[in-house]
Amino acid sequence: MPTQEHMKAVMQSYIDGFAAGDAAALAALFAEDAVIEDPVGNPEIHGREAIAEFYANAVASGAKLTLDAPIRGSHGSKAAMAFTVEVPGLMRIRAVDTMAFNEEGLVVRMEAFWGPEDIEM
Template sequence: MLSQEDMKRALQAYIDGFAAGDAAAVSDLFAADAVIEDPVGTPPVHGRPAIDEFYANAIAAGSKLTLDGPIRGSHGNQAAMAFTVEVPAMNMRIRAIDVMTFGEDGKVVEMRALWGPDDIES
């Protein structure tokens, strides 16, 4: 099983990829058959080609993430982080919590982003 530290490092790499404007570094954290639901309640994004496009678009919009607290581990295969995403291209700020589930190989197999209409500022 993946260690809590490994999962936390992966989530920090996610933040760092956004900071560097490196969409490939972010999407490389995901398994080939991973699923993203961002936000929860919207149609999921399935598989690496769609995930690559999802993050390429987010980075192209200038999205930057700032942690709102420490990255959290678990006793299982999930880790989470609360952060604020600034999207200059859309003149908005979103406060979110991402919960990521990891496979045995250390890749993210599922990411669920928790945020709703009340978590958006423009």
């Protein structure tokens, strides 16, 4: 099982990947068979290739993430973070992401929690 330190470092790398506009670095955090549900309730995105495309579109928008609180670990293989997504000149989204990790420390499932009331135009 990955350590809390590892999970928190991966989640920080996720924030840093957005800051750098590096979709490939973001996709590399995920297992080949990973799943993203962003936001929860939307259709799931399956597999690293589709995840890479998802993040290529996200970073192309200029989206940047800022943590609202420290990244949280767990006694298991999941961690969470609260952050704000800023898309310059377009919107701000307040979100919470949870990530589940495999034995190799890669993300196998990411769920983003945000809804219409969490968006500011």
